[in-house]
Amino acid sequence: MTPQQIELVKSTVPVLKEHGVALTSYFYKRMLNNNPELKNIFNLDSQESGRQPRALAGAVLAYAEHIENPTVLAKAIEHIAKKHVSLDIQADQYSIVGENLLHSISEVLDVPFESDLIAAWEQAYLQLAEILINVEKQKYEALSAQVGGWAGWREFEIAAIESTDAGQRFTVKPTDTEALLAANTGEFISVKVKVPTHDLHQPHQFTLSDSAEQQYQFVVKPEENHTEYSVPNILLNHYNVGDRVTVSAPLPTR
Ligand code: HEM
16 A cells, blocks of 8 residues: 555544444445345344444454554454354455445545545455455364364254253254364354244354264353344244254354
8 A cells, every 4th residue: 555545544534433333334234235145144133133233344444543553453353353264254255345345435435436535445455355364264274174173164953952051052963974173162153044034044153062072062042132133042943953053163262
């Protein structure tokens, strides 16, 4: 990026932050309208109930603030990459997010899409995307290289559902006969379910409550005041022993 581009980007961060809600809602609405397949990976429950995390756009703004010294955000990048890997986010999806984010910035700032300002933001976004794509690639490779490990989604069957004081404990086992990556209690997995009322899937992260050979266990608690997209409620109300879910490989919480 040129020094002028860096200045342009930095000078617009405060006003974008001020309009964070507008930026985020415009961004998600635009992206999910144009790319409805992404409804299968973004959390629609928090969108519908108004609890949509502003995290994604917020992280781009935070990065732009520190664009001259991106190492400031190293911890955040590690955290985001882990979440993305748990959701099987792919490098080619970055251009979709980028395009929609840049259009949203142009809309919120009321500047033409074909302008020096948006071109500068494009460079900033590409820089951050490249960092994330590389960290995520390393994580996918590391997971695939471990015994019983895998990258992306793997089919599991619900082997048991038991009542405990903490909630319903689900035990899941892979439907294939391959080895299963040994996990530690406290690590997290994403579990993807079919939404009964729509032709859609939704993922949710669960912390592993126990690890035994060839199976994972996690506790599911009902969520009050949530929408039909709440994965815990779908699991509790619509899934039984023998049903299948897809699961991503365990990752450490920190
Ligand atoms: C430079 C680009 C990106 C940045 C800075 C970014 C940042 C973030 C952050 C900060 C979070 C929240 C992490 C947490 O839970 O604490 C997040 C979550 C997430 N990101 Fe990204 N992200 C980027 C690109 C992408 C792309 C390309 C996709 C795929 C289309 C994606 C999909 C998701 C999803 C599905 C979540 C979980 C949030 C939800 O369930 O609604 N992100 N991202």
